[in-house]
Every structure is written in C-alpha cells, then in structure tokens.
Amino acid sequence: MQNIKVGLIGYGMGGRVFHAPLIDHVTGLELVSIRETREENIKIAKSRYPQAEIVSDASLIINAPEIDLVVLAVPNSAHYSLAHAALSADKHVVVEKPFTVTSAEADELIKLANESQKVLSVYQNRRWDSDFLTVKKVLDSGKLGRLVEFESHFDRFRNFIKPGTWKEEGSLGTGLLYDLGSHLIDQAQVLFGLPEAVTCFMNVQRDNSHIIDNFELILHYSGIKVTIKSGMLVKEPLPKYILLGTQGSFVKYGLDVQEATLNEAEKSLEDQDWGQEPESQWGTINYQDEQGDHRETAESVNGNYPAYYENIFEAITGRSELQVTPQQGRNTIRIIELAMKSHEEQRTITYQA
Template sequence: MQPARKINVGLIGFGMAGQVFHAPTISAVDGLRLLKVTARRPDQQELLATRYPDATGVTAAEEIIHADDIDLIVIATSNDVHYALAKAALSAGKHVVVEKPFTNTSAEADELIALARRHNRLLSVYHNARWNSDYLTIKKIIAGGRLGELVSFEARYDRFRNTLKENAWREMNLPGSGILYDLGAHLIDQSLQLFGIPEAINADLRMQRPGAQAVDDFELILHYPQLKVTLKSSMLVKEPSPRYALYGLQGAFVKYGIDPQEAALKAGASPLGDPEWGKEPEAIWGKLNVLEDGADHIAYVESERGDYPAFYRNVCDAVRGRAALAVTATAARNVIRIIELAEQSWREKRTIVLDNEKLLDC
C-alpha cells in the first residue's frame, strides 16, 4: 500500500503565534508538510529559511488562500483578521485552523461554521491548552474520583508585566483584545470540556495597570448545580498562586507551576524526536490530599505528559477521514459566547442566567 500523500499546510502569520506554537508543532506531525508561510519582514524570512528550509515564504495571505497546492490553512494572525481570513480560506475550498480566540463575536463564529458546512471543509481552532500537562493531570484526577463530588474548581492563568507593551495590539482598545480573549479563552475552554455548559455566569473585569486600554485582570464565576468554577487571570501576579485548586467532599488537589511546552518552544526547541517533550519537573507535581478509610492520604502526583503536536495529529487524521475533530468550531464558538456573556455581566453588574443560550457540542 502506498503511503498517504502529505497534507500541504499554508501558515498565514509568522509572528509569535506562528513561530512559537504553529510551525514547530505542524512540522512535528508526520502527515503534514509546512509548504508556504507568510513572512513579510526580513527577520521572519531569515528565520523561516533557517528553521524550515523546505517551506516557501510569501508576502501576502492571498498567495496561500488561492494556491492550488495548499490543502489546509492555519491562521495565526492578530484577532481582528481571524474572521475575514477564515472566511476567504473556506470560500476557496480549504480546510482551516484558526488561532484562538476563534473570532471576536459569536455571530462571526456562527457564520464561519455555516460556511464550513456548505463547503464540506474542516474548521478547527487552536485550543492547544487541552494538551497542557497540568490540564491533562487534573482531568485524570477528576476522572479517578478520589476527591469525591467536586464542589469547587479554581483555575488561574497569570502573568507579571506591570508596564504596557508598546504597539501590542493585545493591549489596545480593539475588539478581541485583552487577557479575557487571550488567556481567558483557554480557561473557559478547559472548563467547558470538564463540566459542560454552566447555568449562570458572573464576571469582574478590570484594567489595572496605568494607561491600560484593554482588560488585564478578570475573575469569572461559572455556576453549576453543585459546583462553583472560578477562573482568574491577571497581568500583575508577581508571586504565583496555585494554577489549579480542586476541592471535593473527600479531599483536595492543588497544583502549582505550568506546562513546560510554551517556554521550550519560545526557546527554540522542537517537539520532533524529543523523548522528554512535555514532561513536567517533579518540583511542580500537584499535591493530592484525600480522606480514605478514615485516614488522610497525601501524595504528590506525577504530571501527565504535555503534547501540543496531538492537536495537529488529530487535524491530520480528521482531514483524512480517520478521526473526528477534537476541537470543533462549535465548541470554540461557545468560548466566545461565554466571553460575551462575561462582558455583559460586568457591564450590567449582574449574574447572567443562560436559560435561552444554545450552547452545545462541548
């Protein structure tokens, strides 16, 4: 049997997201070929030629969208053009992956989902945090049942940068800017995967740094029948809090530290052929403390292995008809809708009940 032809990938956007998250993980998947990349600046062109010599650099997104030899387009641009580029790529008959957050509004997401269905193309969103070592670990802890019924789930995704980054679109007063759309999209997606659609939501959104134009601190509370989910993020956390804290009727699991993959990718490492890829150091393993048989049992739990390339392995298999998409566009659309409801909650200073929301396919 002849091996399957590799799926040719066009990457639109070779800034931080394209260089750090997408190009290395695409290149680590055997069934994908990084064929064309938009590289407008000389430094981008030099980096592309050094790290991915088999890929062709182009200067315009249209050179990828309308290329006959491209099967899958990955959009790793600023949020303001996700919708327009995804619409153009789907209309050109390409399969599409969009960097998170999917779109700036749920209405835009709905339009893209309908367009993908009309053209019978796959549409996914890069919610790579589903393959973080820490998240995979808490999934295992919850599934194991040793905490008993979960009553409180707390998750944080913090940074410390007490000054604004000059000319950074994420920190400007623009649609889709701020950490609620950035880091919050990860936390919301993880929570929807774990617990489904909440009954209600309330939010506290703030701009805390001098001169801030976009949200740089948030707290969301998602209400479930027997569970309180608290999601927090701030740009002013110098001393870290637990990344995750899970409290159940039988005990707790508390986890500090963060998955090592992002730092490794930013340092120029590649997951390709690295047997230690995604492995957390023992120093940040989570602590399990449960009451069993009338006695306390305390243990540090080895973290699961992180695996960002798993996202693109799944996309490759889905394009070939071998698997269902792990990250559906509908699930990513739900994240955007939860963000919209959080903004409404803060604007109106009230808890928003989701009675009439059609949020499915988590």
C-alpha cells in the same frame, strides 16, 4: 497517501512557537508556505523551514491550488475575514484562539464550513497542557469525591504596556478575557460542558492600560462552582489549579513547560521526555478514605501539543472525529460575550446560546 500541504499565515510569536514546529513534526502534514513580512521573522522561517516558500500576501496561500490546510496565526480582528476567505477557497482551516471576535462571526464560519464540508478548528493547545491532563487524571481517580469547586488561574506579571503589539490596543477582541481567558473557558467546557449562568468582574489595573488586564469569571453549574481568574499584576505565583471535593483537595502550581521549550527551540519534539514537568511542579492531593487521611504528590502527565495537529490530520483524512470543534470555539466566544454583559450590568447572566 499524499501529505496534506499546509500554508501558515503569520510567523510572529504564535506562528513561530505554537504552529510551525508542530505542523513540521506531525507525519502527514507538510508546511509548504509561510506568509510573513517582517525581515527578522523571515530570516528565522527560512533557516528552520527551507522547504517552505515565504510569501508576503495571505491571498497567495489562500488561493494556492496545492494548499489543503490554511492555518491562521494573525491578530484576532483578522480571524473572521481570513477564515471566511480560506473556506470560500475550499480549504480546511485552523484558526488561532480566540475563534472570532463575536459569536455571530463564528456562526457564519461554521455555516460556511458545513456547506463546503471542510474541517474548521480552533487552536486550543491548552487541552494538552501537562497540568490540565493531570487535573483530568486526578478527577478520574475519584480520590476527591464529588467535586464542589474548581478554580483555575492563568496569570502573568507585566506591569508595563508592551510596545508595538495589537494585544495592547483595546479594540474588541483584545484583553485578557479573549486572550488567556479563552483557554480557561475552553478547559472548563471540556470538563463540565456549558454553564447555566455566568458572573464576571473585569478590571483595568495597570497604569495607562487600554485593555482588560484582570478578570474573575464564575461559571455556574449545578453543584459545582467554577472560577476562572487571570491578571497581569501577579508577581508571586498563585496556584494554577485548586480543586475541592467532598473527600479531598488538589492544588497545583506552575505553567506547562512546552511553550518555553518551543520558544527556545533547543529541544526536539521527538524526545521521549517531551512535555515532562519538573518534579517541583507536581501537584498535591490531600484526601480521606476508609483507611484515613492521605497526602500525596500527583506525578504530572506529560504535555502533548503535537496531539492537536495529529488530530487535525486524522480529521481531514477521515480517520477520527475532530476534537476541537468550531462549535466549542463558538461557545467560548459566547461565554465571553455574556461575561462582558455581566460585568457591564453588574449581575449574573443566564447562559443563552
């Protein structure tokens, strides 16, 4: 079978770190074209992917007859228009998270993908973070009993306004809720499905900031309280995950190592220890059973970002079901919309599709 030929639109940090290396690594995918205009990025792309043509216009990828899959690593505001153009050109499409700026835009793209019978997916790589895979393993173990509270954080410390980036502009689709929040909402959706209601508190904490740079989002489920938090002024690391159950608790610190490893580009995705966290980041399970109290270190599952693009290949070739569906991406955007409404109206909002 011939390779699926891929065109990557955008070779900034997202394209360089999260997409191009994984596409190049996965058997069956072939990176043949990259759209980029910044000279420093073009130089890196040419050195790493000499087989790929570098173009300056996205339409040269979208309308190229040889390209099967278009990957969008562009500002959020351009996701809808470029995805619409690519689907209309009979391409499969991967969109960087968040899927779109509004759920209405997401609905239109889903309709178009269904009509054209093309694979459409949102890049939710954090499903394959080491810590999230470990959380799933802990829950499956049953050691915590019935889960009653789940809290996840994605924090940073940046007490200044980063210059020259669209992410600091403050337009619709920017801010932590759309950025890091979309990852955490997606993970909650994987674990618990859609919430019954949402309550959200948002803040602008940094001096001269134009974006929401702190939020706390509570997702209401029957019997489980799910809290998602993110902030830009968190100097001392807080737990990444806190799980409370009727028989015990699980707490874990530290960020998945894959992003930093890909950014440094000094380690091969072929290595056996890819995605392996240092033991210092392993979480702690404290639980009780018939034999008494137990406090254990939970060895982290290796992270596996390549699994996302392996599934994209398998979905396009009809070998397996798509794991990150556009409907799930749309649901995440809808939760974000309801979260903003909750903050504006200072009340809990019942989930409405």
